[in-house]
Amino acid sequence: MASPYGNHQILVASNRGPVSYDVREDGELQAKRGGGGLVSGLSAIGPDRGALWVCSALGDGDREAVARGVGEDGVRMLDIDAEVHADAYNGIANSVLWFVHHMLYQTPLEPVFDKEFRRQWASYEEYNRAFARALADEAAEGAVAVVQDYHLTLVPGMLRQLRPDLRIGHFSHTPWAPVDYFRLLPDDIAEQVLRGMLGADRLGFLTQRWASAFTACAQELVGGLGDTRVGVHGLGADADFLRRRSHEPDVAARMVTLREQIGEGRKAIVRVDRTELSKNIVRGMLAYRQLLEDQPSWREQVVHVAFAYPSRQDLAVYRDYTAEVQRVADEINSAYGTPGWTPVLLHVDDDFARSLAAYRLADVALVNPIRDGMNLVAKEVPVVSDEGCVLVLSREAGAYEELGEDAIVVNPYDVVGTAGALHEALVMGAGERAERTKRLAAAATALPPAQWFLEQLRELEG
Structure with a gap:
């Protein structure tokens, strides 16, 4: 298969990686490999492109693998502080951003963006920063980095500052909220999310509806898309x-x-x-x-x-x-x-x-x-x-x-x-x-x- 991107190195960043680890009763680590579109895609580009997947250690087995220096070729697992990860993943990504994009709040009572939210948001920033730094450290000159989903909305902007030479993409696997619902977020947080995403050269969405919703949010809250392009890729069944x-x-x-x-x-x-x-x-x-x-x-x-x-x-x-x-x-x-x-x-x-x-x-x-x-x-x-x-x-x-x-x-x-x-x-x-x-x-x-x-x-x- 001819390569569509020349000889550039390809990096993928996502919360969950292609492999996870369990500690067996005898103390040995057992690897479990996942599947899905990203795994298929990376395997399709061939072994000579220096592909690297940056992901988070999600459990005790993963953290033990990082501590022992055990890992798969082409995977860098980040041992982010467990409390920081919990705040970022459960407190912000799954309890705020997921709820906004799926329009799930019971608004008479929620959301409540208080000091605890701000504390967790700082963890979300730290979590995104860890990914941006890892990508910046690992990427060859002119590499292509494809960042995944609502867990990592700030990474493109952070990475752009660290490595302006990179081609950066971001793909959203969820819906995107319409403007009025997205504005439930505090104004500065909404702007931070959008500007983080707009650090990418190109943003991908699953449907035109979600792409149009993002474009409307960017237009209304930060004055437009700037130089960022937006596209639609409707993931199909294998x-x-x-x-x-x-x-x-x-x-x-x-x-x-x-x-x-x-x-x-x-x-x-x-x-x-x-x-x-x-x-x-x-x-x-x-x-x-x-x-x-x-x-x-x-x-x-x-x-x-x-x-x-x-x-x-x-x-x-x-x-x-x-x-x-x-x-x-x-x-x-x-x-x-x-x-x-x-x-x-x-x-x-x-x-x-x-x-x-x-x-x-x-x-x-x-x-x-x-x-x-x-x-x-x-x-x-x-x-x-x-x-x-x-x-x-x-x-x-x-x-x-x-x-x-x-x-x-x-x-x-x-x-x-x-x-x-x-x-x-x-x-x-x-x-x-x-x-x-x-x-x-x-x-x-x-x-x-x-x-x-x-x-x-x-x-x-x-």
């Missing part, structure tokens, strides 16, 4: 990997178990999510309950297969949300279940093979986030589906821009409307379902992960 992985023996075994749990002849409404507040799992269950109430003929004929994998359980609001998901599922099963039929099949333990099994047998996929940067589940299900699957999709998912035409689109707050959409999906004929699935799969795989990453590099060099 079709080759998904199709291969979904036909391995462990997935086949889980399909047998799921079919037994669902029951012979019943249809399956499937959702696979982390229990993040934005995913709207509770309203999805309430819509399913409304379906059973409005359309009694579906009782004992359909099962809601809900995989809700725990996320950010160190934050109380996420623990409470996870508990509410369980409570609503139990309530539905208690109200409607019979000796031979469990209406909601809820699993909370993460199992990728089981998720793929559910993708393959789903009749309907429910993807109804309140707000989502993209939502790859919406793209993965059509690729893996054995016999075609109807996609019920929130208009607030980034994937809506690419998939909305062949999905049944819902307002994620409208439980009655979503119940109606589920009924429409369940009664759709096999021919139309198969045709829609084929078109959805084509759109979902238009920009696979490696190409998504290389396209950003190409544009950054342009």
